Amino acid sequence: MSNYKKRNLKNNQICEMIIDYLKRNNNIVSKQGLVQSLISWASLSTIYRGINRLEQKGLIISCDVANDKYIAYVSDESNKSLNxxxxxxDVCKKKFWLKLSDSALEKISRKIKKFYHFDSKFILYEFHGVCRNCLFELKSNSMNLKKEEINNEDSSYANG
Ligand SMILES: [Zn+2]
Structure with a gap:
C-alpha cells in the first residue's frame, strides 16, 4: 500500500484500495471510516469517484442507517444474499451490526423471489431500541430512584 502516491492514484487503484479496506473489515464499513482511512492516499473526489464506480459495477452497496452512511462489499461470485x-x-445512539446467516432470513429472501420475482442481493434489517449497556443503566437508575424515594420518606419522617 505504501507505494501508492496520493497524486498519481489511478481509478482502478482506488477501487482496489476500497475493496481491500472492506475485505479487511468484514465487508461492511461506515463511509466516514473508509474516507478517513484512505484520505492520506487519495483526494476526497478520487475516493468518491472510486465508490461510485464500484457501486455502478454492483460490487458495493451504500446504505443509510440512522443517519449514517455505510458501504458493504457484495461479492459477485456468490449467489447468496448479504444479510x-x-x-x-435510541438512548446512547450507538449502532451495532451483525452479519447473519440465519436460515429463517434466507427463507424470507427465497419467498420474496418466489412471490415477487425479485432477486435480493442485499438485505438490511434495522432494529431500533435499547442496547445492553443502556438497559443495564436504566435498570440500576430505577433502583437508585427507588432507594432515593425510600430515603426521602425516611427524611420526611425525621422532619415530622
Ligand atoms: Zn445504548
Whole structure:
C-alpha cells in the first residue's frame, strides 16, 4: 500500500484500495471510516469517484442507517444474499451490526423471489431500541430512584 502516491492514484487503484479496506473489515464499513482511512492516499473526489464506480459495477452497496452512511462489499461470485442487521440504540445512539446467516432470513429472501420475482442481493434489517449497556443503566437508575424515594420518606419522617 505504501507505494501508492496520493497524486498519481489511478481509478482502478482506488477501487482496489476500497475493496481491500472492506475485505479487511468484514465487508461492511461506515463511509466516514473508509474516507478517513484512505484520505492520506487519495483526494476526497478520487475516493468518491472510486465508490461510485464500484457501486455502478454492483460490487458495493451504500446504505443509510440512522443517519449514517455505510458501504458493504457484495461479492459477485456468490449467489447468496448479504444479510445485514443493525441494532440502533435510541438512548446512547450507538449502532451495532451483525452479519447473519440465519436460515429463517434466507427463507424470507427465497419467498420474496418466489412471490415477487425479485432477486435480493442485499438485505438490511434495522432494529431500533435499547442496547445492553443502556438497559443495564436504566435498570440500576430505577433502583437508585427507588432507594432515593425510600430515603426521602425516611427524611420526611425525621422532619415530622
Ligand atoms: Zn445504548
Amino acid at each position: 445485514l442487521t443493525f441494532f440502533v440504540c
